[in-house]
Amino acid sequence: MATAIKPWLDQAGNFPITHIGGIPHFNQGVLLDAPRTGVLHTTEGGWVGGLAIFKQHFAPHFMLGFDADAQKVRIAQLVQVGTIGAALKAHNNQAIVQIEMIGFSKEKPWLPDDDTVAALASLMAVCATEYGIPLDHPWPDGDFGKAGSNPHRSSGKYGKVAGWYGHGDCPSPDTHWDPGNLEWSVVLGKAKQMTNDLGAPHSALAGPLAMATAPGSTTRSKKKSRG
Numbered sequence: 001m002a003t004a005i006k007p008w009l010d011q012a013g014n015f016p017i018t019h020i021g022g023i024p025h026f027n028q029g030v031l032l033d034a035p036r037t038g039v040l041h042t043t044e045g046g047w048v049g050g051l052a053i054f055k056q057h058f059a060p061h062f063m064l065g066f067d068a069d070a071q072k073v074r075i076a077q078l079v080q081v082g083t084i085g086a087a088l089k090a091h092n093n094q095a096i097v098q099i100e101m102i103g104f105s106k107e108k109p110w111l112p113d114d115d116t117v118a119a120l121a122s123l124m125a126v127c128a129t130e131y132g133i134p135l136d137h138p139w140p141d142g143d144f145g146k147a148g149s150n151p152h153r154s155s156g157k158y159g160k161v162a163g164w165y166g167h168g169d170c171p172s173p174d175t176h177w178d179p180g181n182l183e184w185s186v187v188l189g190k191a192k193q194m195t196n197d198l199g200a201p202h203s204a205l206a207g208p209l210a211m212a213t214a215p216g217s218t219t220r221s222k223k224k225s226r227g
């Protein structure tokens, strides 16, 4: 991946991404040669309360979910990608994207409301095409990392196996278990469907070979200014 990391995203599927400034963050880069990894959290509170905390510390790259003031599900970006998010206690530099989703961890299998699922899947789909985070979760549904020390934290997968992790899957000294027993396969399945609809991942469309083999490349190349 020689190309530069796109620091800010503007759109994920049907969801525009608002940029929220004035967020304290660390000017430390993520490890770009680490297996591409995303971490999902739940805020355990509402939009306003979550944002108030992130304006002081622990900010992730993205926050998404129901905003009671706006009366809708939305996505905001707080920290630029390429710089570490701070929603983990440690190992933040091995997660290129961290997302805080409005919601509450549950021990029973759960999904957020449909709009939040759509927003999360849309953002994961963009993160797959833009940052190469595979739409995989290293454990089957129902096998989730619990509070405190658990087999997921000591599995050695985080930092070695690319994909999407929950906070409860991330190694010690982290102890939080969010998002709990999330039905990952549903969210990731929707995200995969979205990337299929979008076409091949960005990485497969980079470079002169892809230009030469892309259908209609001779007629469309001059219009291709979106990047």
Ligand SMILES: [Zn+2]
Pocket: 040, 041, 042, 087, 167, 176, 178
């Ligand atoms: Zn968390």
